[in-house]
Amino acid sequence: MTDKTRKIDTILTHAGSDPAANSGVINPPVYRASTVIHPTMQSLDDRQKDRFAPGNMSYGRHGTPTTFAFEDAVAEAEGGARAVALPSGCAAIYAAILAFVRAGDHVLIADHVYGPTRSFANGFLKRFGVATTFYDPMIGAGIAGLMRDNTKILFMESPGSLTFEVQDVPALVAEARQRGVVTIIDNTWAAPLFFHPMALGVDVSVISATKYIVGHSDVMAGVAVCNAATFPGVRHSVAELGYNIGPDECYLALRGLRTAGVRMRQHEKQALALARWLDARPEVARVLHPAMPYHPGHEFWKRDFTGSSGLFGIVLEPASKTAVAAMLDGMKLFGMGYSWGGFESLILPADPGHLRSATRWQDSGPVLRIHAGLEDLDDLVADLDAGFARLRGAG
Numbered sequence: 001m002t003d004k005t006r007k008i009d010t011i012l013t014h015a016g017s018d019p020a021a022n023s024g025v026i027n028p029p030v031y032r033a034s035t036v037i038h039p040t041m042q043s044l045d046d047r048q049k050d051r052f053a054p055g056n057m058s059y060g061r062h063g064t065p066t067t068f069a070f071e072d073a074v075a076e077a078e079g080g081a082r083a084v085a086l087p088s089g090c091a092a093i094y095a096a097i098l099a100f101v102r103a104g105d106h107v108l109i110a111d112h113v114y115g116p117t118r119s120f121a122n123g124f125l126k127r128f129g130v131a132t133t134f135y136d137p138m139i140g141a142g143i144a145g146l147m148r149d150n151t152k153i154l155f156m157e158s159p160g161s162l163t164f165e166v167q168d169v170p171a172l173v174a175e176a177r178q179r180g181v182v183t184i185i186d187n188t189w190a191a192p193l194f195f196h197p198m199a200l201g202v203d204v205s206v207i208s209a210t211k212y213i214v215g216h217s218d219v220m221a222g223v224a225v226c227n228a229a230t231f232p233g234v235r236h237s238v239a240e241l242g243y244n245i246g247p248d249e250c251y252l253a254l255r256g257l258r259t260a261g262v263r264m265r266q267h268e269k270q271a272l273a274l275a276r277w278l279d280a281r282p283e284v285a286r287v288l289h290p291a292m293p294y295h296p297g298h299e300f301w302k303r304d305f306t307g308s309s310g311l312f313g314i315v316l317e318p319a320s321k322t323a324v325a326a327m328l329d330g331m332k333l334f335g336m337g338y339s340w341g342g343f344e345s346l347i348l349p350a351d352p353g354h355l356r357s358a359t360r361w362q363d364s365g366p367v368l369r370i371h372a373g374l375e376d377l378d379d380l381v382a383d384l385d386a387g388f389a390r391l392r393g394a395g
């Protein structure tokens with residue numbers, strides 16, 4: 001099924017597709033299912049024995065051909081053995097972590113991790129007796145010093161949420177491997193195009209498909225892509241938690257995947273142009289974008305990634321909350337809202353200092369997170385330019 005010589009754009013176009021199984025129709029039908037009828041007791045037994053064998057329909061909660069098409073496609077795009085589709089990116093993160101820990105264990109999580117991942121560790125994991133150490137995302141091989149006998153998971157996110165530092169993934173993976181620690185990475189920023197962490201030895205890649213895979217701001221979905229060793233654990237964890245992604249969500253996520261390549265390259269181009277324009281502005285102290293030569297981890301981004309997506313940040317020169325509100329409240333094209341990866345531009349005030357415990361956020365100016373959408377670049381620049389005039393005007 002998986003042809004190792006296929007390049008990423010070919011995979012995104014064809015992976016998981018089987019028109020011959022569906023009267024020649026290109027896309028899989030939306031299967032709505034709870035009950036699956038088994039014709040004989042033998043077939044019922046067989047299907048129950050190996051519930052998660054590829055393509056096995058045992059019960060609606062464990063997936064249908066629509067789910068399997070999406071899972072197969074993302075697994076191939078990401079370079080994993082198998083994937084599990086989930087109802088959100090957070091569900092993928094939580095199910096993947098829970099697959100490998102029990103009370104008394106310890107996990108390592110990057111300090112710049114997505115906020116809800118931090119909350120899950122500090123809340124849910126802690127309540128069930130799993131301890132977390134947050135580590136400096138730039139620690140590299142120094143991670144060895146934080147590993148304990150009971151460390152089960154090394155969780156990475158690269159680049160990090162809000163601040164975008166790029167981690168030295170091969171160095172981190174090497175230390176984890178030596179000690180039998182499972183490595184999980186949140187690859188939402190670059191997936192499915194610009195970074196393939198499983199090729200660098202990462203065990204599980206979790207992706208919020210809500211972002212670029214869906215690409216149209218209208219569906220929540222997640223995926224946990226696993227290597228052969230980790231798939232059974234993650235698959236059972238998903239089943240035990242009762243997670244199930246709806247068939248329409250799967251269908252739309254698979255449809256989004258087909259065009260993710262062209263969309264992401266355009267988001268990349270737009271973001272790079274905006275980042276360079278912003279870098280030259282007097283109101284901007286620095287741009288938080290992996291492609292900036294001064295950005296933390298720029299060298300790892302150059303070494304390990306094939307591009308950059310449309311999400312980045314800026315640190316403004318110190319400004320009052322009133323001035324920032326004057327800028328943001330008046331934006332015409334950049335909408336203020338959570339999530340990202342859709343076709344439209346977004347801007348959001350962020351407070352990374354609040355979300356750290358192992359490192360200190362040193363910058364004093366306000367941070368803005370920007371998603372570069374597919375609008376005309378000149379219109380986006382004009383919107384930001386007018387925003388800066390309001391910022392300056394409000395003093």
Ligand SMILES: *Cc1c(COP(=O)(O)O)cnc(C)c1O
Nearest residue numbers: 088089090114186188208210221
């Ligand atoms: C949005 C996001 C998630 C969570 O995804 P949902 O689909 O919203 O649950 C996880 N990680 C990162 C980096 C994200 O940006």
